Amino acid sequence: MNKNKNLVVVGAQWGDEGKGRIIDLLSEKFDIVSRFQGGSNAGHTIIIKNKKIVLHHIPSGVLRNGKISVIGNGAVIDPDIIVDEIKALRKKGYKVTGKNLKISELAHLILPFHKLIDIGREIIKGKNAIGTTGRGIGPCYEDKISRQGIRFIDLSNKKILKDKLKMTLKEKNKILSLVFNQKKISINTLVDDLMKRFKFLKEFIVNTEDFLNKSVNQGKSILFEGAQGVMLDIDFGTYPFVTSSSTISSNASSGTGVPYKKFGKSIGISKAYATRVGHGPFPTEMIDDEGLALREFGDEYGATTGRPRRCGWLDLIALKHSVEICGLDEIILTKVDILSMFNNINVCVGYKYKSQKFKKFPMDNNIIDHVEPIYKTFKAWNNEDLKNKKLPSSLQSFIKYIEKFLNVKVSMISIGPEREQVIYL
Ligand code: GDP
Ligand code: IMO
Ligand code: MG
Numbered sequence: 313m314n315k316n317k318n319l320v321v322v323g324a325q326w327g328d329e330g331k332g333r334i335i336d337l338l339s340e341k342f343d344i345v346s347r348f349q350g351g352s353n354a355g356h357t358i359i360i361k362n363k364k365i366v367l368h369h370i371p372s373g374v375l376r377n378g379k380i381s382v383i384g385n386g387a388v389i390d391p392d393i394i395v396d397e398i399k400a401l402r403k404k405g406y407k408v409t410g411k412n413l414k415i416s417e418l419a420h421l422i423l424p425f426h427k428l429i430d431i432g433r434e435i436i437k438g439k440n441a442i443g444t445t446g447r448g449i450g451p452c453y454e455d456k457i458s459r460q461g462i463r464f465i466d467l468s469n470k471k472i473l474k475d476k477l478k479m480t481l482k483e484k485n486k487i488l489s490l491v492f493n494q495k496k497i498s499i500n501t502l503v504d505d506l507m508k509r510f511k512f513l514k515e516f517i518v519n520t521e522d523f524l525n526k527s528v529n530q531g532k533s534i535l536f537e538g539a540q541g542v543m544l545d546i547d548f549g550t551y552p553f554v555t556s557s558s559t560i561s562s563n564a565s566s567g568t569g570v571p572y573k574k575f576g577k578s579i580g581i582s583k584a585y586a587t588r589v590g591h592g593p594f595p596t597e598m599i600d601d602e603g604l605a606l607r608e609f610g611d612e613y614g615a616t617t618g619r620p621r622r623c624g625w626l627d628l629i630a631l632k633h634s635v636e637i638c639g640l641d642e643i644i645l646t647k648v649d650i651l652s653m654f655n656n657i658n659v660c661v662g663y664k665y666k667s668q669k670f671k672k673f674p675m676d677n678n679i680i681d682h683v684e685p686i687y688k689t690f691k692a693w694n695n696e697d698l699k700n701k702k703l704p705s706s707l708q709s710f711i712k713y714i715e716k717f718l719n720v721k722v723s724m725i726s727i728g729p730e731r732e733q734v735i736y737l
Contacts, residue, residue: 316576318534320561323541324580324634326588328614328621330646330726331581332356335537336372337731342535344527345373346382346520348567349557350539351422351452352390353445355615359729365404366615369394371537374413375406380527382520385418386557386567388452389464391509393422398512410515417465417517421506425484425497426451432492442553443590445616453556455480464517467510474503521569528574536564542580542634543588550680553592561638579723580640582631584648584710585657587621589614593680596624596660610650625658625687628717633673635718642723643714648707649727652695657710661717662686688713698727703735711737 321338323329336358339345352368358375359365365375369389373379383389394415398408426448433450434441444450455461460480466473481499488494524534538559543549545559557563565572585606588594598606603623606612612621634640651657663670663683674680690713693704703711711722726734 316574318528318536318574318576320536320538320564320575320578322538322559322561322578322580322638324582324631324640324643325541325586326543327541328587328589329541329581329583331538332367332372333358333729334581334644334646334726335535336375337734339373339376339379339535343532344380344382344524344534345371345537346384346524346534346568347371347387347537347539348384348564349386349559350555351388351449352393352447353449353555353616354539357615360731368397368616370397370413373535374401374408379412381413382524383415383419384520384568385416386563388420388422388449389415390422390447391506391513395509395512413516414518414520414523415464415513415516416520418463420452420456420461420463422448422452423462424502425488428488428492428494432494441591450556467506470503470507473506474499477502524568524570528570534570536568542637543630548637550593553590577641578638579642579644580634580638581644581646584645584651585626586624587612589619589621593677594622594624595663595680595683596627596685597622598624605653609653610647625660627660627685628714629660629663629670629673632718635720640720642721643718644724645722646726648725649695649698651692654692656689657692658687658689659713660685661688
């Protein structure tokens, strides 16, 4: 039995599973909450006493007094967006200082040309676009991997930063003007803007791997907060319709510098149905009036871009894939209240394609694009019955079936967006 108390929480679908609100709840029991990948593409909504907070970069732990939030080396950070986020939190009365928010000096910066390239590339792709958030995530991770990215640590010496950016802009400005028909970026404006941001952010920028490892050795507990979802993982998601980072549990180690042997459980968050923003395979998508009604009742609009989310039934084949890749120990099901809008609900338990049946998620786009879901139907529940001590029997059967199918316990369900609207099982 693994006795480590450090917990990893990831989205087990295509993002927007309700990670933010669950992590906000779970963070009460942890000393530190740390992000390990992703960037301003994330939008994590938390509702506390009717007040809505949307976080893009900062872990949900920031909303609790006495907790420390960390953004690890694996994340990519838009300096403009994080400065705005900190200012907005302070305006709402939350304390955000270098004492309770620490940003890795090794985290890469999302720069203006990353966003222009991201958006320009999507326009060129036309109907084959990925449907990115336009936040520059892909181009920023590309520069990291091709060893020409700019990290926070590079901001401490203006001259060296300018030399590095000069070299980068030689290439980027050609790409911007020749490929994307965009204006060239001025080195002086870029450096001045970055130095202005650095002045504000300086107090937060530290060696986070050192901070985290010291904390672990002192017996402190860490909750690792995933962004996006396993089905958007760069390796194991529905490539190429994925994000550009590794969203799976094991990346919490590479994305923070905390050795993998220090990790305990891993929990996956899943909606009781499924949604996806952007393009790409979604076998259980409901392209009908029921799907539209689910979008409205579930308020399924993106927290980052406001785009309508595609909606569909819970897909246990996709979820099983996430359980296996991440070794999930538990599942938390969110938005259980929303399914009460139906009389009957479907759950996908297999796929059909030509004469073949699939019990595993097919990674071949030629197959996954054409599969037909095999459904098992359950009776829905009434929201009023969720207030009773005993769960409605229809919901009990739904949960039991999921647990048996995945061979994983459903440890909690959420029945509304407020912090306390959860039921521990
Ligand atoms: P995240 O990116 O995984 O943190 O999820 P988002 O914040 O993008 O999307 C989840 C949405 O569902 C948010 O608007 C939440 O307020 C809302 N939400 C989360 N859990 C529940 C729930 O149990 N019931 C209802 N009705 N809404 C929920
Ligand atoms: P949270 O953390 C849902 C999707 C985009 C697009 C694909 C690639 O709130 O769950 P990117 O901008 O990352 O290059 O876009 O990934 N995507 C998300 N979908 N929730 C997110 O984050 C997402 N982050 C990226 O819509 O399909
Ligand atoms: Mg989201």
